[in-house]
Amino acid sequence: MNKPLAPAIVADPAADAEARWQHDYQADIGTDRPLHNVSGIPVAPLYGPADWAAYGQSEPLGYPGQPDYTRGIYATMHRGRTWTQRQLIGLGTPADYNARLRGIMARGATAVSLIPCNSVYRGFDMTSVEPELLGTCGVVVNNADHMARCLEGVDVGEISCAMNDPSPFTLLAFMLVAAERRGIDWKKISGTSNQSDYISHFVANHMFYRLALPGARRVLLDHIVWCQQNVPRWNPMSVVGQHMQQAGATPAEAMAFTLSTAVQNAEDCMRRGMDPDQFLPRFTFFFDISLSFFEEIAKFRAGRRIWARLARERLGAKDPKSWRFKFHGQTSGVDLTRQQPLNNIARVTAQAMAGIFGGLQSLHTDSYDEVFSTPSESAARIAVATQNILREEAHLTDVIDPLGGSFYVEAMTDRMEEKILAVMAEVDAAGGMFRAVESGLVQRMIGASAMRFQERIESGDQVIVGVNAYRADDDATTRPVVERPDVAAMRRHLDEFVAWKGERSPGAVDAALDGLSRAAGDEHGNVFGAVVDAARAGLTNEEICGRLRRDLGVGEPLAVV
């Protein structure tokens, strides 16, 4: 019989080995700088079984597709169906959008997005804003005709469309009217109202102040109820953490605020008499993926199991579909640098990997040139190729939750969970998310975190390659020359819109506006249903938003420094 190999190593008692490592580590490291992740959690030099014990031993790591879903919400995860590649598109006129949409569909895309011009977000028509700005950040869609032009030649019953469409959801209304005119059954239409989360907008000041908080809250609930009855495959609620993290929230804070927002919205729905298992399966989440690689992975794993418990225990959902934490991730633009911009491709790659290991369902990878403008076509192709390379060449999707069981990842998942729950407790103590943003509590916490992060950069504690370290002469040729939408084409779009408005019957416009007011004034009315009727009757984005602002109150931003 052969002797076992290397008996000395096997025989070494573990405790002694650990003590010797401690000794050698201290001897070699010199001064050990204490490290913390962005959420403020200490990062040890090494993790072992004891670090994982807190969670791992009392409740063994389960299986994908089974509560608590730490390892993923589906049994097959990325080995079965990978993730949806959903790149944001939208610039210029509806004709420009349509050309770009058909282009990406010809290359195989089945999931699309529609990003409107900032004027649309703000509730204006193109006649009310400086023409220089039109179409520079998204497509200019002001009525159902414009939406029909955007989607010309595209079977909206066959694709999944995510629209950045804040309350009162005029873009979805325009799309439903466009579909109706073409005889497409609303029951076949699928997609997501991105940006339906008015709370994240209020907190992060991102895109719009259309309605005051109470009005926005009411319209969201009407939207959820109406969609469930009329467009059952549509996801009316996308709970957004991305804005808050981009605004400066730490990863743990962003997850906590998002989960608190989801609880707020769910409890609001339940107060309307809805059963959580009716609406929770259609809740989705949207997160930022920063470069803090292991912290992000832990954030997603922790968030997933907190949500499963919240949905079951706090909200009383019985259907496992309600417990599943479906999320879209977008790589963080804040992490990208203007200096040596091609380095951003490496940053986006690492961010995307964190999202994939975190178990996302849908991914947008930023283009390296997003620090200059909305992405160029060539940079957007690299961003998509990055996802394909990670999947097909690096084989990141072969194994489910490949970092599960890593002492570090499991311990950090536990620590992030504690941190997230602590922030959620602060929000609960303030009366829930609605009250906590109304009072400015959440905004102040985010502002303080943004300042701390900036201080880490300025002190050199956080190295940013090419910015505060490893600087090199900038090669201006790597910076894109940004082109804006064609001025003449936008002018024609504007002129046609003005002419169309002049041809409408004033009586019909007034009747449609009255319909909106009736719904807004009747607590049993459904404002979103009235928005769809108004879109069908030919009202514009600004007319709909303006009337609801009048009736439900104008949202005013808080100034918090």
Added chain:
Amino acid sequence: MNDTTFRPRVLVTKIGLDGHDRGSRIVAAACRDAGMEVIYTPPWQSIAAVVKLSLEEDVDVIGISSLATDHLIVPRLMQALRDAGLGHITVVVGGIVPDNEERDLLDAGVREVFHPGSTMDEITARLAGYAREARAAGELSPVEPGGAR
């Protein structure tokens, strides 16, 4: 002007359609911490509102934060300031501005464009210098009613 008592008066604001205010909030706080008088507004100010506030608050410097193309209307702000007799106020822009459009802003009278990666120390030092120049220029040619200079 006595050097030890000089406090720059800086308006930090956003015009146009976008609301991303992380940068404007951080810059406003940094200017305040550097000892400046900071007038801060939430996003989405109209150009007319910025001109009015600049006059009322007698600011030396206006910092416009632009993350999503709102810098394209800064030339309109420059014209409106000149029309109001406030041409001595220094205007700077910070945020996402492509190279080819930075040229247009400088041609329109913007003093400097701060890009991502600028440190708070750099920004506050430059703003303090600009404020000093603007104050001196303003004292040489005080604003006349009606905006004529």
